[in-house]
Amino acid sequence: MLYIVLVLVLGALGLLVAALVTGSSLWAWISIGCSAAAALLLVVDWLRRRGKQEPAGEAAEVTTATGQGEDAGGPATEGESAAPGSDGDELDRDPDEEETDAADLLIVSELQDEVLVVDEHPRYHLEVCSWLADRDTLPISVAEARELGFTPCARCGPDGRLAAQHRSAST
The missing domain is CATH 1.20.58 (Methane Monooxygenase Hydroxylase; Chain G, domain 1)
Structure with missing residues (x-):
């Protein structure tokens, strides 16, 4: 044309x-x-x-x-990844980014709590994250992970959980 x-x-x-x-x-x-x-x-x-x-x-x-x-x-995602014919595609793909509330972001960016990152993958995770499975992880503080450009995993929701823990510890 x-x-x-x-x-x-x-x-x-x-x-x-x-x-x-x-x-x-x-x-x-x-x-x-x-x-x-x-x-x-x-x-x-x-x-x-x-x-x-x-x-x-x-x-x-x-x-x-x-x-x-x-x-x-949560469990629906795990059930889907174990479904026949899925070939583990769900576990190979990087998880989505957690949508973090602005208030939670302010709290989390100053915390020194430890999170796990996988080299050459853009997300940081909690130890309980199912996506980590058998991957080699590096423990760093959540503030450092944010500074390095890592974003929170939508599966384990580290920002929401860490902010909730910080709020409950503060009260």
Whole structure:
């Protein structure tokens, strides 16, 4: 489609030059028509591409929302990973990021409680996290994990649990 637009634009340019050389306004109007046709094709192409991208974006949002609901359930996620035919794909994939409340984030960023990270994976975890399984882990403080760019795991929810523990210890 873009090649057709390119040909139309080059044709419009040639017709514009012809209009200037001959002094005939007919060539100028044909040039404008070619330019308008090229613009129309660009809009049609843009709408077609946008139409293809929207359903994929909506599907991703539905998948994300569904994935968060399953992660919140805990046992449902474990049951799904043990389902026949899953081949352990769920355990190989990095867990989603926990959505941390702003108040919890302020508390957690100052804590020195120990969390576990796996080298070359973006999340930090609690010891009870099912995703860790047999992976080699590195213990570091949650504040240091945050500084290094690690984010909380949605499966074990370290930010929510650590903030709740800190609040209960403070009262």
